[in-house]
Amino acid sequence: MKLKYRVLGSILGLSFIGTCMYLLNTLPRIIEYTKPSPHIRKLIPRIVDTEAHFSALRKRLNKSNYTSDEFSPETVEGERAQPAGREVIKAHDQKPEKFSDDAVDDMLKKLGRTHPKMFDMEELRVTPYESVLWNIKKRNHKKGIYLPGYTDSENGGGGSANWEKYQRGINQYFMYEPDDPAVDGLMADMEQETVIDVEQKDGGTQLKLIITFQDEGQALFKPMRFPREVETLPNHFYFSDYERHYAEIGAFHLDRILAFYRVPPVAGRRFNMTYEIKRLADRKLAKTFFISPANNVCFHGSCSYYCDTGHAICGNPDTVEASLATFLPPEKIGRRKTWRNPWKRSYSKHRKAYWEVYDDLCDKVRTKPPYNNERRLQDLIDMHIFDFLTGNLDRHHYETFRDFGNVTFHMHLDNGRAFGKSHKDDLSILAPLYQCCVIRYSTFIKLSKFYLGPEKLSNSLRKSLNKDSLRPILLEPHLIALDRRVVLILKEIAKCLEKGIEVENVIVDDFF
Ligand SMILES: Nc1ncnc2c1ncn2[C@@H]1O[C@H](COP(=O)(O)OP(=O)(O)OP(=O)(O)O)[C@@H](O)[C@H]1O
Ligand SMILES: [Mn+2]
CATH class of the missing domain: 1.20.5 (Single alpha-helices involved in coiled-coils or other helix-helix interfaces)
Structure with missing residues (x-):
């Protein structure tokens, strides 16, 4: 009897364990x-x-x-592995788009009728863009001064390297003379010159290196982190976005095409990480190099946010792409002044900036120095037009050269967070434009020319970027976005004119 119970008990126990398993x-x-x-x-x-x-x-x-054991998490057949959770540009996203707008067409026609001399749209349509720029330059015959540090003394003034010529060419109105051959020479130098020193640049949230070349020229290095297909994470605020090397290159070329000349020359280059970086780095930087599980050389440097093993910059296996922005003159020659952008964004995920809540910031800004002078408000609006085209939300400050006083250009440094979302046009970047209802005449003409064609902004930029050794720099969706954004900028101006504001007060000719 006892044995019977024991057997039954064991059977029950075993089946209970079996069921649990x-x-x-x-x-x-x-x-x-x-x-x-x-x-x-x-x-x-x-x-x-x-x-x-x-x-x-x-x-x-x-x-x-x-989520499923059916396929490997690394790759799905027919699909390339992409960094987890990141938005990726897909080939089928490239659908043809329409680049005209009835309101813009009406505005251009009307301007041609009411102000035929200033806005001869038929003439503009048939004039090549190069000639349009030439005509603008002829009207704006101001001659700015050069940096006194170069003209007054012997301070590095006599050198014949391209970077020295470039630095001497910086003038009150432009970061470089548009036709200065030293600029293209300097870009070629940055791509080819032997690197003789590497150090980490202090400050900032992300890793940046200062590269010194054999000819003693220097450049600011920003590395590639992701393939070009990878877009900004949709749930990331712009201030936690990674910087993109191709954005720095793209922004320089775009600025030059728009004849703003406010970005220092930037070129792309492939670096051998061991030979051209680690070998020349100081101990502190060299110590952050390691070999990843995929057998690639990686390093992370030291900085306040993204400088750890999880955010390392990795080669393929020992080569990494980077952007090189030529260095501005040293402080003792080109002292700079940093200005807070009145339309700066909030850097908090909980707060909004004043201009996002109220519409009257422009009334406050335009009456006070420096924005009450002959060019600075227009410069600020140009800067936002430029940032809208590139999708850059991160323009908290900008700089000018002190020696040039207040009637000078804004430097557009740090474009690393541009070109992050090819399908999103963030109209709020245009806030100064639609809140002030002001645009510089020459900027309006250039944008109208790209609107009228036949050469579109995307074509011009594509051609220009193809000269860079890291081509292609911008993928098609980013280029196409520019043509779409040109229309959107002009549309905002059409709205201002529809409100009944005088043409002369909206499209302001300050001869710059
Ligand atoms: N071409 C250059 N030559 C000399 N100095 C430069 C150049 N470009 C930028 N700088 C200086 O280096 C500083 C840092 O560069 P950058 O603006 O690209 O990064 P950041 O915005 O400070 O850093 P992060 O975006 O990581 O916070 C700038 O504030 C600027 O004063
Ligand atoms: Mn930055």
Whole structure:
């Protein structure tokens, strides 16, 4: 009898353990099946929390966090692996777009009728862009001064290297003379010159290096972190976005095409990480180099946010692409003044900036120095037009050269966060334009020329960028976005004119 109970007990015990083991094995799959569909999840955000809970459970149960065991998490057949969770430009995204707008067409026609001398649109249509620029230059025959540090003394004034010629060419109105052959020479030098020293640049949130070349020229190095297809994470604020080397290169070329001449020359270059960086780095920087599990050379340097193993810059296997922005003159020659951008964004995820809430910032800004002088408000609006074209939200400050006083150009340094979202046109970047209802005449003419064609801004930029050794610099969706954004800028001006503001007060000719 006793034995009977013992056998029965063992059978029951064994089947209980068996059932438990079966459940442990199948529970992850049951959870997978009972997971709400993406559609439902969108409607009930709280369920997303449940998903995190499920995932934690799954982890505990079978230590696997993959949603399906059917395929490898690394690659799905026919699809290239991409950095997890990042937006990627896809080939089918490139659908043909329409680059005209009725309101803009009406505005241009009307301007041609009411102000035929200033806005001869038929003439503009048939004039090549180069000639349009030439005509603008002829009207604006101001001759600015050069940096007194170069003209008054022997301070590095006599050198014949391209970087020295470039620095001497910086003048009150432009970062460089448009037709100065030293600029193209300097870009070629940055691509080819032997590197003799590497150091980390202090300050800033992300890693930047100062590269010194054999000819003693220097450049600011920003490395490639992601392939060009990878766009800004949709849930990331602009201030936690990574800097992109191709954005620095693209922004320089765009600035030159728009004849702003406010960005120092930038060229792309491939670096051998061991020979051209680690070998020349100081101990502190060299110590941050390592070999990744994929056998690539990586390093992270030291900085306040993105300088650790998890945010390392990795070669392929020992080569990395980077942008090189030529150095501005040293402080003792080219002292700079930093200005807060009145339309700067809030750097907090909880707060909005004044101009995002109220529409009257321009009334306050335009009456006070320096924006009450002959060019600075227009310069500020140009800067925002430039940033709107490139999609750069990160323009908290800008700089000018002190020696040039207040009637001088704004430097557009640091464009690393541009070109992050090819499909999003962030109209709020144009706030100074639509809140002030002002645009510089020459900028309006250049944009109208690209609107009228036949050469579109995307074509000009594509051609220009093809000269860079890291071509292609901008993928098609980013180029196409420019043509779309030209229309949007002109549309904002059309709205200002529709409000009944005088043409002369909207399209202001300051002869710059
Ligand atoms: N071409 C240059 N030559 C000399 N100095 C430069 C040049 N470009 C930028 N700088 C200076 O270096 C500083 C840092 O560069 P950058 O603006 O690109 O990064 P940052 O905005 O300070 O850094 P982060 O975006 O990581 O916070 C700038 O504030 C500027 O004063
Ligand atoms: Mn920056």
